[in-house]
Amino acid sequence: MTKRIGNKDEAQQRGKQEKKDIKRTNKARELIKQAVAKAKYHNQVRNQPMEMSLPPA
Numbered sequence: 001m002t003k004r005i006g007n008k009d010e011a012q013q014r015g016k017q018e019k020k021d022i023k024r025t026n027k028a029r030e031l032i033k034q035a036v037a038k039a040k041y042h043n044q045v046r047n048q049p050m051e052m053s054l055p056p057a
Contacts, residue, residue: 003010014022
């Protein structure tokens with residue numbers, strides 16, 4: 001839920017440009033999260049535990 005200002009939600013007080021900026025930053029943040037997750041599992045062998053797919057040290 002959003003914070004309330006009197007009887008209205010804070011989100012109702014935002015302008016169109018501010019809403020667009022928030023959506024743009026949220027999408028960018030989500031893309032970064034997905035890229036990090038993809039990079040984390042990039043070289044992992046499917047259907048194998050993480051320890052088995054790592055090369056021996």
